[in-house]
Amino acid sequence: MPLNTAERVRIIDTETLSDDWYVLKKTTFEFLRSDNVWQRQSRETYDRGNGATALLFDPARETVVLTRQFRLPAFVNGHDGMLIEAPAGLLDAASPEERIRAELEEETGYRVRDVEKVFEAFMSPGSVTEKLYFFVAHYDSASKVAEGGGVASEGEDIEVIELPLEQALAMVARGEIVDGKTIMLLQHLALRLASASA
Template sequence: MSLKINIIENRLLSDHWFVLRKYVYDLVRKDGTGLRQMREVYDRGNGATLLLYNTATNCVLLIRQFRMPTFVNGNPDGMLIEACAGLLDLDSPEECIRREAMEETGYKVGEVTKLFSAYMSPGGVTEQVHFFAAAYQDSQRDNAGGGVDDEDIEVLELPFPEAMAMVADGRIQDGKTIILLQQALINGWLTA
């Protein structure tokens, strides 16, 4: 049985970086009782993320970049270690991760595996992230990476055991990256 939702108010609060809206709605629960709720919803579009891994060297390619939300939430330098990722814009998820891999890491991606899609913060953000993994080799490097336009990205090639240790000790705190590293371990692509 699905819930019935009646939207009472849909007000634009901000349209600067992405879109922030305030929703007031009546929710009719499955037992028939009503409940009025108010939520602010941040719409930033959908995205895709990719773990690049090298089975021959037992390494992963990650990036480090400044993330303002982490800075204001206590990350002293605001730098975050992540798997490459980006917003779909008008691309398909696979086109997006191929573009982002080239821009951020400098590697031209070959065959990719779609793992799944997930809402990463469904309590307030509309974004659905599409998760991918792909093997890489040094011969696929096309450029130095580092991002485009206003990005300042450092490319990191890390031994997989070190990346997993960085999750355990808190040096890697990005949710999508932690999930992708765990997928590499679960699927046996790399060894910790």
């Protein structure tokens, strides 16, 4: 009978390297390989909690709402740092549905009641513990209750962008939208619409 994963992992030592913005740990462990040999390994994990993201979509006009904001990690990796993204935020003890509704209003100014969860995904499982909950939500002009732009005290300076879904997909193809979660949501929506019209 095959072992479950928990039976193949022995934690030897865990060391906290940083506990400032989020928590960075170094873990030494033994893993029972498929050849039945225990191998000692060491890995760093970055724990920032889980998050939620959503794509706002107006089915009548086939438009989406995205944001543009500065991201330092992208900047130091050679990008200009101004990423176009689907709104997102960490859960901070809220349910994914509660968090993403609040985040949509803070970042875009749109208030939505119903959000549809479409999938969950680990975005960088080699080093980051975060799991993202992905949603799609419908909006229209009546949903706009504020300017959006994020929370200045949290360092947010967010531009709200509304554009046709077709244009957003073309921006992915041209490398103008390079954020992973956003690409996943746009492609999910495009596949869904294609399937519905087939």
